[in-house]
Amino acid sequence: MRATLFVACVSLVYFSLPAYGDGAACEPITIFAAASTTDVLEEIASEYEKETACSVSTVFAGSGTLARQIEAGAPADLFLSANADWAKWIANAGLIRPENKVDLLTNQLVFIVSARDPDARLNIQQAERLRNYLSNGKLAIGDPNTVPAGRYAQAVLRHFGLGGLGDGQVVRASSVRSAVTWVARGEARAGIVYRTDAAIEGEVRIAGSIPSVDGIDITYPLALVGRTPNNAAVGFFRYLQSYDAAAVFADHGFSRISAR
Known part of the structure; x- marks a missing residue:
């Protein structure tokens, strides 16, 4: 699989989501994610490696760097930001539909x-x-x-x-x-x-x-990028909200906002 990489820290993993997709042939998936999620996302992907027919490129960097790359046309299917404002910035550019975004994680x-x-x-x-x-x-x-x-x-x-x-x-x-x-x-x-x-x-x-401060809300939004996301990306989007994924996030010290 050939892909253009916009930051240096990139890893390639494979997984499948038969319980969350429609069973159609998978298109390649690229998720741009905050650097602080590197280890947990790689572990989640490897957990599902045996079940996959889908290839996924994971690109990690600062959320602002990734948001600017997405706005400039980088081929991201999903965006996991460590800050709500950068997700809003992409949404304001018309690249995220409101129904395709969830607040996924918190941190400290x-x-x-x-x-x-x-x-x-x-x-x-x-x-x-x-x-x-x-x-x-x-x-x-x-x-x-x-x-x-x-x-x-x-x-x-x-x-x-x-x-x-x-x-x-x-x-x-x-x-x-x-x-x-x-x-x-x-x-x-x-x-x-x-x-x-x-x-x-x-x-x-x-x-x-460091204690919580009013008005400073550490939230990691997850969003599908684009007006018509591909089915494979939708499957991963759903999986990241699942209880199985929540358990892995918890093992890495993240708190899940909700799981289903």
């Missing part, structure tokens, strides 16, 4: 530090203590312009009076996974990332949870 922000720093405890409500901790290091977040986790991090920093952290103290990564890597390598002293991403990197540890 946490502070991470190097696993070699076992004593650090960070609390976003203790602004002065956090500033002191970062006085000889940097805070890694996703780029708020393209990475939803970075947008959420920026919003909570402002909410708790930390929006004035200097540009020299805050470093912005192209994806939440990159922010985790910077902390793991010691290139940043701390990071604000999703709990799900913190859990998969052995060289970092969670140093504190």
Whole structure:
């Protein structure tokens, strides 16, 4: 199968959805998904590999990067965003029908530090203590312009009076996974990332949870792209909302909004 790849992180998997499709021959499926869902989507696909006649390309990057590529004509059949605004942006471009979008997942922000720093405890409500901790290091977040986790991090920093952290103290990564890597390598002293991403990197540890803030809703919408989605894409769209998929999402630390 030949496909044009719009980001570097691409994996190819195969699965079939006889319980969710109409039994017709499968067309190739491409899902563009937030980088924070890489591991869980690959696992879900492999669970169904034995049952498949459908080929699926999975493309992972920051949600804003993916949304812009879809708007520019990238061949995505589904879009799993880590931010509702990017899904709305695609919908406003006429590429998503309202009935073909569901709010699928939620996540949580946490502070991470190097696993070699076992004593650090960070609390976003203790602004002065956090500033002191970062006085000889940097805070890694996703780029708020393209990475939803970075947008959420920026919003909570402002909410708790930390929006004035200097540009020299805050470093912005192209994806939440990159922010985790910077902390793991010691290139940043701390990071604000999703709990799900913190859990998969052995060289970092969670140093504190970040409380929910009114108006900051971490939601992962799932949508079919295009006015007339193909049957194979519809089948995968339905499967991702199933109880079977919900169990895998839960194993990776995501909370499902609903399952059917």
